[in-house]
Amino acid sequence: MKMMLKGGAVAGVALAAGLAVGVAQAADPIKIGATLSVTGGASFLGDPEKKTLEMYVDAINKDGGVLGRKIELIVYDDAGAPDKATSNVKRLLQNDSVDIIVGGSTTATTMAAVPLVEKAEVPFISLAGAVVIIEPVKKWVFKTPHTDRMAAEKVFADMKKRGITKIGLISEDAGFGKSGHDESLKVAPNYGIQIVADETYSPKDPDVTAQLTKIKNAPGVQAVFNFGFGQGPAVVTKNYRQLGITVPLYQSHGVASKSFIQLAGESAEGVRLPAAGLVVADQLPANDPQKAVVTSFNKEYKAKWGSDPSTFAGHAYDGLQIALAAIQRAGSSDKAKVRDEIEKTSGYVGTGGMVSMSPTDHMGLSLQAFHMVEIRKGDWVLID
Amino acid sequence: MQRNRYIGLAVLAIVIALLPLAFSNNYHYDIAILAGFNAIVCVGLNLLVGYAGQISLGHAGFFALGAYASGILTTRYGVPPLLALLSGAVFVGFLAFVLARPILRLKGHYLAMATLGIGIIISIVLNTESWITGGPDGLMTDAFSVAGVALTTEKTWYWVVGGLLLFAVWLALNIIDSPIGRALRALHGSEVGAQVVGVDTTQYKVLVFVISAVFASVVGSLFAHYVGLMTPTSAGFMKSVELVAMVVFGGMASTYGAVVGAAILTSLPQFLATLHDYEAVVLGAVLMGTMIFMPRGLLPTMVRLIRRWGQ
Amino acid sequence: MFAEFLQFLLSGITIGAIYALAGLGFSIIYNSSHVINFAQGEFIMVGAMSTVALVGTGVPLPVAILIAIVATMLVGLALEKFAIEPARNADVVTLIIITIGASIFLRGVAQVLWGKDFHSLRAFTGDTPINIMGATIVPQSLWVLGVTMVVIIALGWFFSRTLAGKAMLATSYNRLAAQLCGIAVKRVLMLSFGLSAMLGAIGGIVVTPITFTSYEAGIMLGLKGFTAAVLGGLGNGAGAVVGGLIVGVAEAMGAGYISSAYKDAIAFVIILFVLFFMPSGLFGKRATDRV
Structure with missing residues (x-):
C-alpha cells in the first residue's frame, strides 16, 4: 500500500508537470x-x-x-x-x-x-x-x-467452384477460432456446404493427429477448413500431410503471414486461404488500385x-x-x-x-x- | 495481541482513507480497487497457505466460479446481484467442502498438483461450455446494485472495496486468534504432532480451505460486476500462481503482509508497462530478488528490520 | 478401427516422450533439493530457441545443438548458484515462487533476445511419413522416442554406475547422512540443475521440428512435465517417464474418442483420480512425517 501511495504521488506530480508543460507549448x-x-x-x-x-x-x-x-x-x-x-x-x-x-x-x-x-x-x-x-x-x-464471416464466405465460395459439398472443420477453441467456427456453421448452408466433421484443438497443442484422424475417417469429406492463428494451423498443416490426407486443405486469413509458411515448411504446399492484397502485392495487376499502397x-x-x-x-x-x-x-x-x-x-x-x-x-x-x-x-x- | 490487532486495523483504515489524496484520476482508483480485490483473496488464501501450511495453485478457479456464478445468474436469469453473489459463495463453499477431504490428504507438491488440476479443469469447462459462459470471449456482466442503487463510479467502488478489505482482515485476525487458528499453527509446525496431542487436523484444514475458497468466490463476484467482463483466463494457472506469489511476496503467515503483497504485485506491472519489452525481465527479477533476500516476505522482514533499528 | 487406435497411440507416445523428459528434469532436481523447479519448461525453451538462433546464423545443426545444450546447462547452473542456493533454507512455497520468478525472467530475456515469433527447425531426417499398419508417424517422432530412450538408459547408468550419480542418489535419500559420508552436497545440487537443464534442452531441441518453439513454449511443457513427475511419484525417474507417457496417451485418446475440447481436462481428471487413491503418485515413496 505504501508503495502504491508513493507511486500514486509520483504519478500525480508527473501529471501536474505534464499539464504545466502542455500549457507552455503552443500546440x-x-x-x-x-x-x-x-x-x-x-x-x-x-x-x-x-x-x-x-x-x-x-x-x-x-x-x-x-x-x-x-x-x-x-x-x-x-x-x-x-x-x-x-x-x-x-x-x-x-x-x-x-x-x-x-x-x-x-x-x-x-x-x-x-x-x-x-x-x-x-x-x-x-x-x-x-x-x-x-x-x-x-x-x-x-x-x-x-x-471472420467474410473469410468463411470466401473459402466456401471457392469450394463451391470446385464442386466441394462435404467438408471437415477443425478450429482452435480460443477466441478467433471459436468465433470463426460459429460463423462458418452459419454461412455454410448458403453455399450448399455440409460440415460432416467438427473438431477443435487448443492453441498450444503440439499435436492434432487424433482430431485429424477423426476427420479423415468421416464419410465423404472432400476438403478440410482450419480456423485458427499462431502455431496451431502450422501444426494442423504438418499433421495433415503426415496422415497423408489428400483432399484440399483451406486455412483462414489468420495465417496470412510468412511465418506460417516458414513453420509449416513443405507441408504448406497447396494450402488455400483468403488474404488481403498485401501478401500478393507484386502479383496484383498494375491497374489494381491497391497495388501502389501495398x-x-x-x-x-x-x-x-x-x-x-x-x-x-x-x-x-x-x-x-x-x-x-x-x-x-x-x-x-x-x-x-x-x-x-x-x-x-x-x-x-x-x-x-x-x-x-x-x-x-x-x-x-x-x-x-x-x-x-x-x-x-x-x-x-x-x-x- | 488484542491491542496490536486494533492498531494494525487502524493503520490500514487510515491508509485506505488517505490514499485517494494521492489519486488524480479514475485510473488510479481502478488500480487501487484491483489491488483491494486481490488483497481480500490473499487474506483468505493466506489462512490456508501461511497459517495451515497447505499450498493451493487453484484458487483462481474458485475466484472465477464466483465471478461466473454472478455473471450467469444476473444476466441470464435476472437474479439480483447480492443473491447471485451469495449463491455463488454457497456453491463454491460446498464444492470446496466436497473436494477438501480427498485433496487435503495430499501433502506438499502433490497438493499443489491436485489444486492446480482442479483450477485448470474449471478453466477448461468455462472455456468450452460457451452456451452458458460465453466461451473464451467472455461474459459481459451488469453493474452491481443493491435495492435499486447501482455501484457504478470508481470512487464508490473504492470505498466499498476498502470497507470489505478491513472487514476481511478483521475476520482473518479473529480466526487466527481463535482456537481454530491455534490448531492451524500447530498443524503447520507438525501435522503428526498436532494429531498426537488431539487436534482433529483434517477438520481444521477442510474448514480453512472452505473459508479461503469462499473469500475468493465473493471477490470474484464483485470483480465480475466491477470489470463488467469475465473470461476463462481469470481461472487459469497463471492467475492462481499470481495469488500465491502475492501472499508469499508480502509475507506468509502475516495478514497485513498479504495485503501489502497484493498491493505491490498488482500495481508493479502498471509501473513497468512503460518498459515494454523489458517488463517481464524486471518483474521476474524483482520477484526472484525479493524472495531470495527476504525469504520470509516483505512485511515481516521490514518489521524485523525496523524493530532491530529501534533497539 | 485398429489403424485409428494405433494412430492415437503413436501420437500419444510421441508427445508423452516429451512430457517424460520434462518430468525427468523435475524429478532429478526434486531428488537432490526437494525443490520443484517451475523454470524447467524454460530450460526446454532456451535449448530450442538458442538452437534455432544459432542455425539461423549459419552454424551447422549438430554444432548448434551442442552449443545450445551447453548454454542451457550454464543457465541451469546459474539458476542454482544465484537463486536457489542463497535461499536454500527458505520455505517450500518461497522456493516455488523463486523458480516462478526465474521462469518469468528467462521468458523475458528470451523475448528480448530472440523476439516473439514462433520458430521451427528442419526435421533431422526428412518429413516423409512412415506408415505403420495404417497409422502414420513422422521420422522426427522416431528421433524423439529414440533420444528419450537413450537419455533414460544413460541416466540409469549414471545413477547406478558412476560415483557422481550414486552421490546424488545418496543425497536424495538422506541429505545429512550423505554429507557425513563426505559427499559435497552443494556440488550435487549444482550437478542436478545442470543435468535437468541438459535434459530440458535435449527434449526442446528434438521436439522443435514437430511442435515449433517460441519464447513462451516452456509454460505448457513445464506444466505437463510437472504433471508427469507428480503422477509417477515425485523423485522417481521411471515414474516420471511412465507418468509422461500416460498423460500423452490420455490426451491423444481423449481427443480421439471423447472430446478434443476436454482432452486436457481428461488428463487432469486421471491425475486427480490417481492421487485420491495413491497420494504419492503411482510409484512415489510413501512419505513419513517426522515429529
Whole structure:
C-alpha cells in the first residue's frame, strides 16, 4: 500500500508537470492510444501492429505531424488478456486522455474495450476480426480487418467452384477460432456446404493427429477448413500431410503471414486461404488500385524491420491512416467530429482493400477486398 | 495481541482513507480497487497457505466460479446481484467442502498438483461450455446494485472495496486468534504432532480451505460486476500462481503482509508497462530478488528490520 | 478401427516422450533439493530457441545443438548458484515462487533476445511419413522416442554406475547422512540443475521440428512435465517417464474418442483420480512425517 501511495504521488506530480508543460507549448500533441497483444499467444498480431504504428508515427512526426501538431503514440501491452485490456483502456482514457484509440489486437480484447470507449465517447478503431465488433453497429467503434464471416464466405465460395459439398472443420477453441467456427456453421448452408466433421484443438497443442484422424475417417469429406492463428494451423498443416490426407486443405486469413509458411515448411504446399492484397502485392495487376499502397508499405516495413509485413501489420497501418485522415478532415482532434469523419471514410485504399464506411457499416470492406491465394513453392500465389 | 490487532486495523483504515489524496484520476482508483480485490483473496488464501501450511495453485478457479456464478445468474436469469453473489459463495463453499477431504490428504507438491488440476479443469469447462459462459470471449456482466442503487463510479467502488478489505482482515485476525487458528499453527509446525496431542487436523484444514475458497468466490463476484467482463483466463494457472506469489511476496503467515503483497504485485506491472519489452525481465527479477533476500516476505522482514533499528 | 487406435497411440507416445523428459528434469532436481523447479519448461525453451538462433546464423545443426545444450546447462547452473542456493533454507512455497520468478525472467530475456515469433527447425531426417499398419508417424517422432530412450538408459547408468550419480542418489535419500559420508552436497545440487537443464534442452531441441518453439513454449511443457513427475511419484525417474507417457496417451485418446475440447481436462481428471487413491503418485515413496 505504501508503495502504491508513493507511486500514486509520483504519478500525480508527473501529471501536474505534464499539464504545466502542455500549457507552455503552443500546440498539444494529438494523442493516439493503443492496447495491443504484444506478448502472449496473440503476439504475432500485436507485435507487428505495434511496430507499424511506431514506425509511421515517427515518420509522420518527422514530416511535421498532422494539423501542425505532433502525434504522441501510447501503446500498452494486454498480452491478449481481456481484463488487462480493460485496465489499459481505462488508463488510456483517464490517465493519458487520448484523443483516439487504435487497437485491440484480438476480438476478446476489443470487446472488453467497447463498453469503456462507448461510455467515454472516444473513437476506437479495432484491429480484430470477428463480426460481433461491428454488428450491431456501435457508435464509437470501427474496425479495419475483414471479418471472420467474410473469410468463411470466401473459402466456401471457392469450394463451391470446385464442386466441394462435404467438408471437415477443425478450429482452435480460443477466441478467433471459436468465433470463426460459429460463423462458418452459419454461412455454410448458403453455399450448399455440409460440415460432416467438427473438431477443435487448443492453441498450444503440439499435436492434432487424433482430431485429424477423426476427420479423415468421416464419410465423404472432400476438403478440410482450419480456423485458427499462431502455431496451431502450422501444426494442423504438418499433421495433415503426415496422415497423408489428400483432399484440399483451406486455412483462414489468420495465417496470412510468412511465418506460417516458414513453420509449416513443405507441408504448406497447396494450402488455400483468403488474404488481403498485401501478401500478393507484386502479383496484383498494375491497374489494381491497391497495388501502389501495398507495394510501398511492403517496402517501407521491410526496410525498417527486415521482414515482410503480415496482413496484421497492414491492419494497423490502415487503422492509423483512417484515424489521421479523419483528424485532418475534422480540422481538430475533437472526438465527436473525428468520429463523424471516420464514419464518412470513403474510397480509402489501404492494405486490406477499398474502405467505404457508412453509419450502418463501420468496417467498409467488401468481399472483393479478399483474394484467394494458394501456397506454392513457399510463396503466395494469387488464384483469383 | 488484542491491542496490536486494533492498531494494525487502524493503520490500514487510515491508509485506505488517505490514499485517494494521492489519486488524480479514475485510473488510479481502478488500480487501487484491483489491488483491494486481490488483497481480500490473499487474506483468505493466506489462512490456508501461511497459517495451515497447505499450498493451493487453484484458487483462481474458485475466484472465477464466483465471478461466473454472478455473471450467469444476473444476466441470464435476472437474479439480483447480492443473491447471485451469495449463491455463488454457497456453491463454491460446498464444492470446496466436497473436494477438501480427498485433496487435503495430499501433502506438499502433490497438493499443489491436485489444486492446480482442479483450477485448470474449471478453466477448461468455462472455456468450452460457451452456451452458458460465453466461451473464451467472455461474459459481459451488469453493474452491481443493491435495492435499486447501482455501484457504478470508481470512487464508490473504492470505498466499498476498502470497507470489505478491513472487514476481511478483521475476520482473518479473529480466526487466527481463535482456537481454530491455534490448531492451524500447530498443524503447520507438525501435522503428526498436532494429531498426537488431539487436534482433529483434517477438520481444521477442510474448514480453512472452505473459508479461503469462499473469500475468493465473493471477490470474484464483485470483480465480475466491477470489470463488467469475465473470461476463462481469470481461472487459469497463471492467475492462481499470481495469488500465491502475492501472499508469499508480502509475507506468509502475516495478514497485513498479504495485503501489502497484493498491493505491490498488482500495481508493479502498471509501473513497468512503460518498459515494454523489458517488463517481464524486471518483474521476474524483482520477484526472484525479493524472495531470495527476504525469504520470509516483505512485511515481516521490514518489521524485523525496523524493530532491530529501534533497539 | 485398429489403424485409428494405433494412430492415437503413436501420437500419444510421441508427445508423452516429451512430457517424460520434462518430468525427468523435475524429478532429478526434486531428488537432490526437494525443490520443484517451475523454470524447467524454460530450460526446454532456451535449448530450442538458442538452437534455432544459432542455425539461423549459419552454424551447422549438430554444432548448434551442442552449443545450445551447453548454454542451457550454464543457465541451469546459474539458476542454482544465484537463486536457489542463497535461499536454500527458505520455505517450500518461497522456493516455488523463486523458480516462478526465474521462469518469468528467462521468458523475458528470451523475448528480448530472440523476439516473439514462433520458430521451427528442419526435421533431422526428412518429413516423409512412415506408415505403420495404417497409422502414420513422422521420422522426427522416431528421433524423439529414440533420444528419450537413450537419455533414460544413460541416466540409469549414471545413477547406478558412476560415483557422481550414486552421490546424488545418496543425497536424495538422506541429505545429512550423505554429507557425513563426505559427499559435497552443494556440488550435487549444482550437478542436478545442470543435468535437468541438459535434459530440458535435449527434449526442446528434438521436439522443435514437430511442435515449433517460441519464447513462451516452456509454460505448457513445464506444466505437463510437472504433471508427469507428480503422477509417477515425485523423485522417481521411471515414474516420471511412465507418468509422461500416460498423460500423452490420455490426451491423444481423449481427443480421439471423447472430446478434443476436454482432452486436457481428461488428463487432469486421471491425475486427480490417481492421487485420491495413491497420494504419492503411482510409484512415489510413501512419505513419513517426522515429529
